Each structure stands twice: as structure tokens, then as C-alpha cells.
Amino acid sequence: ITIYELENFQGKKCELTEELPSITEKELEKVGSIQVESGPWLGFERQAFAGEQFVLEKGDYPRWDSWSNSHNSDSLMSLRPLQIDSPDHKIHLFENVGYTGRKMEIVDDDVPSLWAHGFQDRVASVRALNGT
Numbered sequence: 001i002t003i004y005e006l007e008n009f010q011g012k013k014c015e016l017t018e019e020l021p022s023i024t025e026k027e028l029e030k031v032g033s034i035q036v037e038s039g040p041w042l043g044f045e046r047q048a049f050a051g052e053q054f055v056l057e058k059g060d061y062p063r064w065d066s067w068s069n070s071h072n073s074d075s076l077m078s079l080r081p082l083q084i085d086s087p088d089h090k091i092h093l094f095e096n097v098g099y100t101g102r103k104m105e106i107v108d109d110d111v112p113s114l115w116a117h118g119f120q121d122r123v124a125s126v127r128a129l130n131g132t
Contacts, residue, residue, distance in 0.1 A: 001015070006032040007062060010032070021047060024047075042081075046077050090128075091129060097125050
């Protein structure tokens with residue numbers, strides 16, 4: 001993945017092959033555009049892989065709104081490659097931040113509607129235990 005400080009692949013750039021907890025480690029103040037040669041990667045709005053997450057598939061992202069449809073965040077401060085560690089998938093959904101509150105487990109299934117599974121109001125945190 002190559003990150004650029006300015007939109008449209010301009011300004012300082014940095015090529016990454018491993019996780020980066022803070023873009024400031026590479027003397028960048030912000031990420032304005034991204035080119036993903038192979039992926040997927042996860043981008044995070046805050047340092048240390050915190051805050052809103054953005055999945056970055058192979059392709060070009062010329063400005064922040066091309067990788068995010070967020071109305072809350074226009075920044076990307078840390079990145080890591082998405083590890084595919086198992087063909088089996090298992091995630092836990094939690095009602096509250098910090099992996100607290102009601103929990104729902106999803107194992108190797110598509111779930112088109114959480115409502116149908118009794119988890120209708122919100123999901124505030126997710127823990128991926130296996131898979132992508």
C-alpha cells in the first residue's frame with residue numbers, strides 16, 4: 001500500500017508492507033490519498049488502530065471520501081494489513097463499546113438481518129475471533 005499526504009496521489013508518500021500504528025512515524029501529518037497494490041488493508045481514524053475502521057481493497061483512493069462514507073471522520077491515522085487466518089469465520093457482536101453488553105455470536109453464516117436474530121437496536125463493538 002502507498003499512502004500520500006495530499007489528495008490525488010500528491011505530496012509526501014510512504015510505501016507500507018506491514019502495520020503502521022501512527023502515520024506520524026513516517027513524518028506524515030495526514031493521509032490524503034491511497035493506492036492499494038494488494039490487500040485488503042484496514043485503515044483507522046485514530047492512532048494505535050483505534051476509532052472508525054475502513055476496509056481498503058486493491059485499488060486507488062484519490063481522496064478521503066473515496067474510502068469512507070463517514071460523516072464523522074475525515075482522517076486516517078493508522079493502518080494494518082487484514083490477516084486472513086482461517087477459512088472458518090467467527091465474530092462476536094456487542095451492544096456497547098469495549099466489548100460489553102449483550103453479545104451475539106456469528107459462526108460461518110451470512111446474517112442479512114440482525115433484527116431476525118433478536119439483536120435489533122445497535123452494535124457498538126465487534127471482535128473477530130477467526131476468519132476475515
